[in-house]
Amino acid sequence: MLDYEKAISVAEQKCADRGIRFTRRRKQVLTVLIKADAALSAYEIAELCDAEDDSKMPAMSVYRILELLQDGNLIHRLELANKYVSCAHISCSHKHKQSQFLICDSCRHVEEIDLSSEAVDALQVAASAAGFNSISSQLEIKGWCAQCQPSSN
Amino acid sequence: MLDYEKAISVAEQKCADRGIRFTRRRKQVLTVLIKADAALSAYEIAELCDAEDDSKMPAMSVYRILELLQDGNLIHRLELANKYVSCAHISCSHKHKQSQFLICDSCRHVEEIDLSSEAVDALQVAASAAGFNSISSQLEIKGWCAQCQPSSN
DNA sequence: ACGTAAAAGATACACCATATCGTTTCAGCT
DNA sequence: AGCTGAAACGATATGGTGTATCTTTTACGT
Numbered sequence: 001m002l003d004y005e006k007a008i009s010v011a012e013q014k015c016a017d018r019g020i021r022f023t024r025r026r027k028q029v030l031t032v033l034i035k036a037d038a039a040l041s042a043y044e045i046a047e048l049c050d051a052e053d054d055s056k057m058p059a060m061s062v063y064r065i066l067e068l069l070q071d072g073n074l075i076h077r078l079e080l081a082n083k084y085v086s087c088a089h090i091s092c093s094h095k096h097k098q099s100q101f102l103i104c105d106s107c108r109h110v111e112e113i114d115l116s117s118e119a120v121d122a123l124q125v126a127a128s129a130a131g132f133n134s135i136s137s138q139l140e141i142k143g144w145c146a147q148c149q150p151s152s153n
Numbered sequence: 154m155l156d157y158e159k160a161i162s163v164a165e166q167k168c169a170d171r172g173i174r175f176t177r178r179r180k181q182v183l184t185v186l187i188k189a190d191a192a193l194s195a196y197e198i199a200e201l202c203d204a205e206d207d208s209k210m211p212a213m214s215v216y217r218i219l220e221l222l223q224d225g226n227l228i229h230r231l232e233l234a235n236k237y238v239s240c241a242h243i244s245c246s247h248k249h250k251q252s253q254f255l256i257c258d259s260c261r262h263v264e265e266i267d268l269s270s271e272a273v274d275a276l277q278v279a280a281s282a283a284g285f286n287s288i289s290s291q292l293e294i295k296g297w298c299a300q301c302q303p304s305s306n
Numbered sequence: 307a308c309g310t311a312a313a314a315g316a317t318a319c320a321c322c323a324t325a326t327c328g329t330t331t332c333a334g335c336t
Numbered sequence: 337a338g339c340t341g342a343a344a345c346g347a348t349a350t351g352g353t354g355t356a357t358c359t360t361t362t363a364c365g366t
Contacts, residue, residue, distance in 0.1 A: 021363075023313070042353070058315060063354065065314095079233055080293070082353060102285045111283045119275035126272060127296055130264045132255045135296035140233070143280055143288035174332080176344070195322070211346060216323065218344095235322060 004034055006091035007074075014072045028052060029065045030086065033075055039083035039103070039110045042066060078103060078110065080140040088112040100139045106148035115139070157187055159244035160227075167225045181205065182218045183239065186228055192236035192256070192263045195219060231256060231263065233293040241265040253292045259301035268292070 011030055015022040032048040033040060040048070042062045049057035066084055069075045075086050081103050089096060089112075098120065102111045120139075127135045164183055168175040185201040186193060193201070195215045202210035219237055222228045228239050234256050242249060242265075251273070255264040273292075280288045 021312075023362090025314070056315095059354090060316075061314060079295075100279075102280055102283055102288070104285070105289065111285065113279055113283045115279050116275065119272065119279060122269065122272035122275055123294060126253075126266055126268050127255055127294065130255055130266045131299045132257070132264065132296040133299055133302075135255070135294050136258065139294065141276060141280065141288050141292065142232075143285040146284045146286055149286075174343075176331095178345070209346095212323090213347075214345060 002034065002086070002088065003091045004031075007034055007086070010090055011069075011072070011074055014074065018072065020068070025057070025061055026065050026068065028057065029062060030069060030074060033084060033086040034090075039078055039081055039085045039108060041083050045084065076101070076112070076138070078140060079138075080142060081108060081110075083108070083110075085110050085112070098137045098139070101141065102145075103140060103142050104145040104148055105142045106144055109145050109147075111145075155187065155239070155241065156244045157184075160187055160239070163243050164222075164225070164227055167227065171225065173221070178210070178214055179218050179221065181210065182215060183222060183227060186222075186237060186239040187243075192231055192234055192238045192261055194236050198237065229254070229265070229291070231293055232291075233295060234261065234263075236261070236263075238263050238265070251290045251292070254294065255298075256293060256295050257298040257301055258295045259297055262298050262300075264298075 008027065008030070011027075012022045015026070028049045029045055032045050032052070036048065043059055045066075046057045046059050046062045049055075049062070066075065066077070070077055070084075073087060074090055075084055076099055077084055078101060080101075085101075087099075096114070098115075100113050100115045102113055104110070123139070124135055127133075161180065161183070164180075165175045168179070181202045182198055185198050185205070189201065196212055198219075199210045199212050199215045202208075202215075219228065219230070223230055223237075226240060227243055228237055229252055230237055231254060233254075238254075240252075249267070251268075253266050253268045255266055257263070276292075277288055280286075
């Protein structure tokens with residue numbers, strides 16, 4: 001898990017830079033995502049927020065906040081899993097233009113990885129050959145983590 | 154688009170081999186998917202079936218039939234798009250253990266491609282390094298086709 | 307204190323998908 | 337030809353994910 005205090009202060013700074021507030025609700029959502037150290041659905045996030053205190057986090061608010069946090073590159077949305085994860089690089093200086101994820105099809109564990117530029121290039125070459133000028137900067141690959149054996153695909 | 158007549162006869166044969174029927178409903182769904190030459194949602198398929206004749210194709214039946222066709226390797230389910238496409242290799246002898254797709258994020262056009270084994274290996278190596286023993290035999294990559302320019306990602 | 311804009315709340319709804327159970331159809335048998 | 341059981345289909349309900357829209361609250365500068 002990444003450094004929580006550092007991540008929150010980075011988030012505060014990023015919001016300040018954007019001229020928006022880092023409100024209690026926004027902090028709640030980001031906190032839940034960081035502390036979970038796993039991919040969560042919007043509704044799971046809402047439930048975990050509710051568990052923190054006795055207020056009621058509406059699912060709508062979660063979606064709005066997730067979008068805002070994503071725009072600030074603080075979190076990522078995994079389209080293959082319909083889940084959200086905190087960015088692995090919030091609290092380090094690492095600037096990644098690309099995001100690549102491995103998603104365990106069994107236990108849903110997620111690893112944010114850095115593909116070699118050779119691998120990315122190979123994908124881009126294949127895409128170009130098939131008439132695709134460019135590929136997304138986010139790549140999601142399903143697989144099976146060390147703890148989980150593949151059953152079928 | 155692939156050879157429709159050939160594809161249907163292959164489908165008939167495959168169903169016969171599995172000891173199941175190639176019914177009117179099943180033929181309708183496969184026909185729609187082949188003729189559309191594009192990725193369709195289950196509900197879009199139902200609508201297009203309705204447009205063919207004046208019967209009412211229930212969404213439930215579409216899902217059941219899609220699952221059956223997928224088990225027969227006649228179609229693919231695109232998890233990134235929540236859509237379905239006919240397999241590009243129904244009517245040829247090509248046996249592909251793996252499936253790779255490019256999905257245009259703008260117009261939703263889909264290309265089924267064959268990645269070089271080097272590219273696949275590079276992905277597997279990266280996965281292994283991150284603690285993933287194996288990756289899925291189906292890879293889906295979003296991008297932008299020749300007709301569509303990337304706006305954002 | 308007050309006005310304004312951002313943020314949050316509330317409700318409704320669209321879309322994708324599955325569960326369950328009742329009904330129809332059809333191949334194979336007598 | 338009629339019977340029968342399994343396969344196929346139909347119908348309804350429900351769950352998960354996400355968006356649209358409108359109202360209310362909150363925070364901040366003046």
